[in-house]
Every structure is written in structure tokens, then in C-alpha cells.
Amino acid sequence: MYINQASDIAYDYIVEQIRSGKWKPGDKIATESQLVEIVGVSKAAIRNAIQSLVALSILKKVQGSGTYVEQKENMSIMSGSILGFDDNFLLKILEFRKMFDSYNVQLFIEHATDEDIKALDHNYVEMVAAKDDMREFHQLDQIFHNIIANGTRNPMIIQISEIFMNVFVDNQKMIYHNTGPESAIKYHGKILEAIKERNPEVASIYARMAIETSITNLSSHKKENKKKGDQDNGECDNNTGNL
Structure with a gap:
């Protein structure tokens, strides 16, 4: 098991304990040794997961x-997307990613080596193959963006990407749950094609289009939920009137 995969498992376990209310604000969580036994991953993976949540002011x-x-x-604003999703908050994350991702891909093309691009190409092939395994697909999506962030050779971008990556992945999980991975596969492929051609403008356009598509899908999902909620409330009112 890759360290990233093991860290994701540990991260998900800790977050679930907090989401479920088992570990409340102010509570001391299990020790690293206890988490190793409970989760079944290495201490290094546990430490990585804890550090990610400390960076987000959740732990x-x-x-x-x-x-x-x-x-x-004392929790950071980003914790809201992890401990309890809200469509408005997700839209704010996507607005940030629209700027962040489109700039990163331009800088990647400027600084990336041929080996970086080969790694991205290999990752994309694995993403397509994993489209029916959403857990694996999420992990490969994370690696895709990590390769781009690291390839920018910009320490600030790399650090921000590391801090926000779990938030971005949770963000994508919600979107893929509603829309499936097809759109992501399409736009990741377009971005990769532009990267191979060393065309930063086109790559940036596709990066923005990918996020804009996610924003559109999320907005539609939000409207559908509101409509369903209004219908349910109307039915409740009718039932109350018939009592």
C-alpha cells in the first residue's frame, strides 16, 4: 500500500470520528500507537494524516x-468542507480552484521536465482504467494535481497544494458522487494533451473549463435539492391540513 493511500485511510477514519460526534471539540483523540492498531496502517501514515488535519486547524x-x-x-474556514459539506461552501472552493488550477498548469508547462510529463501521462492512463473504482480514482486524481503542483517548482504553490489537497479531494468526491468521473476524465485528458504540446494558454483554458463544469453541475444539484425540499415541505403542509 502506498503511503498516500494509507494516509488517506487514516485521514478518513479520523474525520469520520469527528463528523459522527464520537470525538468532539476539545476531546483528546486516540494516540498514534492506538490509531496504528485501529486503522491498520503505519505510524508514518497516521502522522501524515494528523499533520494534514493540524494544518487545517481541525486537530x-x-x-x-x-x-x-x-x-x-478556532477551526479554519476550510474545515467546513471536511466536517460538514455545504453547497455554498463548495462553490467557494471551486471559485478558488478555478484560479489556482489554471495558473498552476501554466507554471507547470514552464518548468516541468519531460519526466514530469511522462509521470502525468502514466497517471492519466491509470485514472481512465480506475473510472469504475471511485476510491482509486480519487487517489489518482490527487496524484495528478500533486504532479502539477510539484512540477511548478514553486515552494508556495507546493505548500498550499499540500495543505488544501485533502479539501480538494473531498470537494471532488462530492462532485463525482453527483456526476460521475466522465467529465474529469475528459478535461484531464484535454489538459494533458495541451501540456504535451507545451501550450500553456490552452491548458489553462481547459483547467478553467473543468472547474466551470463542476460549478455548473453543483449549481444544478443545489437547485434540484432546493426544489425537492420545497416539494417535501409542500407535502408536509398538505398532510397537516388533512389531519
């Missing part, structure tokens, strides 16, 4: 004491 490490769930008022 807090107290020297000599342990790791605690952060108080809600």
Missing part, C-alpha cells in the same frame, strides 16, 4: 499531552 497537538480536536471557533 491541535499539545506537546507532552497529545492531539486534540480543535474548538470550533
Whole structure:
């Protein structure tokens, strides 16, 4: 099992304990050794997962004491997308990604080596093959964006990408759940094609189009949910009137 895969499993487990209310704000979570036994991954994977959640101000490490769930008022704004999704919040993330992804791909083309592009190409082939295995597909999607971020050779972009990557992946999980992976496969392929041609303008356009498509899909999903909610409320009102 790759360290990224093991870290994702540990990350998902910890987040689920917080989402479910088993670990509440201010609670001390299980120790690293206990999590190794519970989750069944290495201590390095546990530490990576904890560090990601500390960076997002969801967990807090107290020297000599342990790791605690952060108080809600101290959590970062990004924690909202992890501990409880909201369509409006997802739209804000997508607006950020529209700018972030489109610029990253331009910088990647400027600085990437042939080996970087080969790695991206290999990753895309694996993504297409994993389209029916959403867990594997999510992980490969994460790797695709990691390769681009690292290929920019910009420490700030790499650091921001590392901090936000789990948020981005959770964001994509919600979208893929509603729309499937087909759109992602299409636009990742278009972006890759433009990268191979060393065409930053076209690659940037497709990166923006990919996010715009996600925004459109999410907005449609939001409207459908609202319509369904209005219909359900109307039925409740009718039933109440018939009592």
C-alpha cells in the first residue's frame, strides 16, 4: 500500500470520528500507537494524516499531552468542507480552484521536465482504467494535481497544494458522487494533451473549463435539492391540513 493511500485511510477514519460526534471539540483523540492498531496502517501514515488535519486547524497537538480536536471557533474556514459539506461552501472552493488550477498548469508547462510529463501521462492512463473504482480514482486524481503542483517548482504553490489537497479531494468526491468521473476524465485528458504540446494558454483554458463544469453541475444539484425540499415541505403542509 502506498503511503498516500494509507494516509488517506487514516485521514478518513479520523474525520469520520469527528463528523459522527464520537470525538468532539476539545476531546483528546486516540494516540498514534492506538490509531496504528485501529486503522491498520503505519505510524508514518497516521502522522501524515494528523499533520494534514493540524494544518487545517481541525486537530491541535499539545506537546507532552497529545492531539486534540480543535474548538470550533478556532477551526479554519476550510474545515467546513471536511466536517460538514455545504453547497455554498463548495462553490467557494471551486471559485478558488478555478484560479489556482489554471495558473498552476501554466507554471507547470514552464518548468516541468519531460519526466514530469511522462509521470502525468502514466497517471492519466491509470485514472481512465480506475473510472469504475471511485476510491482509486480519487487517489489518482490527487496524484495528478500533486504532479502539477510539484512540477511548478514553486515552494508556495507546493505548500498550499499540500495543505488544501485533502479539501480538494473531498470537494471532488462530492462532485463525482453527483456526476460521475466522465467529465474529469475528459478535461484531464484535454489538459494533458495541451501540456504535451507545451501550450500553456490552452491548458489553462481547459483547467478553467473543468472547474466551470463542476460549478455548473453543483449549481444544478443545489437547485434540484432546493426544489425537492420545497416539494417535501409542500407535502408536509398538505398532510397537516388533512389531519
